[in-house]
Amino acid sequence: MRLITGVAMTVVLLGACKDEQKTYEENDVLINNIDKSAKPGDDFFKYANGAWLKKNPIPAAYSAWSIFNLVQEDLRNKMLKINEEAMKANAAKGSNTQKIGDFYYSGMDTVNIEKLGLSPLKGQLAKIDAIHDTKSLVDEFADLLTIGVNTPIGAYAGQDERNSEKIMLQLYQTGIGLPNRDYYFKNDEHTAAVRNDYQQKHLPALFKFLGNNDDAAKKAAGQTYNLEKFLADSSRTLENLRDPYHNYNKMPLVGLSKLSPLVDWKTTFNNAYYEKVDSVIVGQPEYLRAVNTALTKFSLDDWKNYLRKNLLEEFSPYLNKTVADENFRFYGTVISGRKEQLPRWKRVLDIEENVMGEVLGQIFVKEYFPEKTKKRYEDMVEAVRTSFKEHIDKLDWMSAATKKRAYEKLAKVYPKVGYPDHWRDYSGLDIDKQKYVQNIMNSAKFDRKFNASKLGKPVDRTEWGMTPQTYNAYYNPSNNEIVLPAAIFTVPGTADDKIDDAVVYGYGAASTIGHEITHGFDDEGRQFDEKGNLKPWWTPQDSAKFTSRADMLVKQFNGYQVNDLHVNGKATLGENIADLGGIVIGLDAFKKTKQYKEGKTINGLTPIQRYFLGYSLGWLGHSRKETISNQILTDVHSPNFLRVNGPFSDVPEFYEAFGIKKGDKMWIDPDKRVKIW
Ligand SMILES: [Zn+2]
Structure with a gap:
């Protein structure tokens, strides 16, 4: 089965174009996703992404199909080539090429795997x-x-x-x-x-x-x-x-x-x-x-x-097929609702990503993340930081004493953008082309020893907890740092410099950079100080005011129901605060750009409309019913559509941009709208 149709997924960097406006219109990553039959005020997620969802049903082997999958599929195709070349290379034992080639071979050699059984x-x-x-x-x-x-x-x-x-x-x-x-x-x-x-x-x-x-x-x-x-x-x-x-x-x-x-x-x-x-x-x-x-x-x-x-x-x-099939039957179909297994080569590459992710990452960033792109997002981190500071300035519920500490913490948020400065050394990892399971055991031991070796040593603050090819990002409270892997900024099918700022600010500044910085100031992150220590720095009055605002968000999300399950407002609170913070802070950063000030439409969409649609692009996708139920029970993130519709319902500019009126399903009365940061 073909997994994707009609999506060009190769990221090509084109030279500068004479007519920028025309380029943006032609390359518009938003317009074809919009479902004009959906009313923005009733279900904005459906309006923004509905046409894409209709054209892109979830393939049988997947639990969900989303922008993440498009990035991942593209990556797997690239990795396949790298692995096939490594297998042919006859590389010296112990080299990265040998490890890549032999690991892949060991996973694909089903004759040997069947013979070995348990x-x-x-x-x-x-x-x-x-x-x-x-x-x-x-x-x-x-x-x-x-x-x-x-x-x-x-x-x-x-x-x-x-x-x-x-x-x-x-x-x-x-x-x-x-x-x-x-x-x-x-x-x-x-x-x-x-x-x-x-x-x-x-x-x-x-x-x-x-x-x-x-x-x-x-x-x-x-x-x-x-x-x-x-x-x-x-x-x-x-x-x-x-x-x-x-x-x-x-x-x-x-x-x-x-x-x-x-x-x-x-x-x-x-x-x-x-x-x-x-x-x-x-x-x-x-x-x-x-x-x-x-x-x-x-x-x-x-x-x-x-x-x-x-x-x-x-x-x-x-292990052998009978055993692997039962594992898939339970975890793949019963828990996640998938209909069939991924092709073997994809499964092997996914495991290889766990086993030696930073080896593959070095290859990934060379192709995907030129210096120019790295610089664009490093600059954007600073634009978001400035906007966050201005938001703190304007907070009417926070005292000057707490604000002072908040500024200090914000100024010290350390950004890691794209990929690590130092790559992990895999020389201690042994990979044998005849021993797939043993290779995975070796990798677990290698990681465990690496983890254990940290005891008694100074903290290595250059380390990354995700590979650059990961479509994700995180805030680490102990380092007061945001870590933004290269892949998270990828928009499949389009070069980074062909996307207008409105979309990039919604997609990158709000849903990623602003989101992660806000984690330093969510209900959990706010309890850590600027040095990354769990230590109170809020006045008790400001703490109480923060909590009463956060409680409104808990209530809002407790009110959403999916399948026969209620969203857990308390468990998802930190993520929902980060989503809402990312949106309002990213928006004010965007308001400083030339595109916003000029106010020109692209394909009939105003800059601010494109900003909200750009944010929604980050959540483009859908999941199987079983997967959503599993997510509600196990994940601190709300389902995708609520990461759009939930926080947007709290943002006044969203109401203005799309003419949302009382009576529309997403409407929340102004005094019930949540504003924290
Ligand atoms: Zn988060």
Whole structure:
């Protein structure tokens, strides 16, 4: 099946054109997406993107189809060529080219993969068989952690939220098989269907692959489910994980031993490469208490089955077809609603992205992100910063004392644009063309060792948490930095310099740069100071005023319903604040441009209309029903259409630009509209 029709996806940089206006009209990335039959005031998302959605149904192999996919498809095509060339290159063992070529070969060699069956797991399965007491059980938790398998112990080395200069070992809740704790308890249609399938079909299928007969498989599935449900019951909800103080509990190892006396923590950390740990930060102490209870409440046989299942589950997508197909059946179709598997080459390239993303990133930015583009967005960060400052100036609800601190924090937001200054060294990663699963295990160990090596060292602030080819961006509160990968600014089918400022400001300045900077000032980010430390800098009165405004946004989003689920206004609050902030701050930055001041229309659209449409372009796309339900339960982001319609309903300029009137579905009375930043 052809995945895309009629979309030219190659980004070509054309020379400057004589008639700029004409070029913009011809290259207009907005006009063909608009659904003129939709009323902007009733459903702006549909108005902005509806024609594209009609012409671009979700392909069978996908859970969603969006601008993200267009960028990703283009990237995969480029990567395919690079991988095929690397396979032919006969490159020296240990070189990046050898790793790329051999990894790809190992994933595509289905004859070998079928022949090997479950044998790549043999060593680990034998270790699980040999578990004979609590100590050997916990040792196996640590061992599995190093190859990326889910166990009840979650750990990583990261910045101390109260002292951003220091790397600390952090422990967090984990251990369950369904996407989050709510799947074990909620009773809406999607959740109940997923849970039933997991218990009745998916888990028994995995235990049969592991050599059990029907009855034994059913029994093991039941035991495993009960164990997971117990862990889920002691796990925090999505919204409760967003309170940074509540999820910060620093303690020495003796404190940790009080929570879980059955775990020898020192040995466990050493086994997972974390050496010389004397204190840790525990996210959810009650969870670790529950793990301790579970160690006696469930038998060693229960635990062994649970670990066998987690081991198989982790590597299922890379094993023989029968096993991989069951993994897809459950995670692809039941949870996400997809109809068929992605072609194998795409799956292998997606895994390769996890395994050696920064190797591929170096190739990506050379082609996609010339210096000129980098400069455009670096300048735009400063334009947004200036606009944000002017917004703080004008806030009528914030005192001068808090404003002073806000200015300081804003001035120190550090932008990383495009790609890292230093690339990660992959020389310690071993890739063998005959061993697909082992390659992925090696990669997990390589990453774990890299993470563990950070303990006791100064923080490396040049590091990136995303690859440049990622269509995403983030704010890291501990570094007070925004990280904006090159791919996020890509508009498929058009060169960056052929897009008018209105669209670029909506697409890049609002939905990306303004959004990420606002994260430093959302309900969670605002609790970190300019140095990235969790430390109060607000007067109590200003804090209260912020919260009452944020509560209005919680209420607004709680009111939106999709399928039979309500959006979780509290869990999505930080994202919704960032969306709204990005839109109003990006807009005032745009108002300073020549295009806005001249006010000329392009294809009948005013500059300000194009700004709002440019923002909506960032959310161009649609998802399957199952995927949206899953998103509402597990994701702190609202569904795409609400990331447009929700915040736009709060912005006065939007009402003016499109003539929205009382009675239109998106109308909110002026006194109920939310304004924070
Ligand atoms: Zn965000």
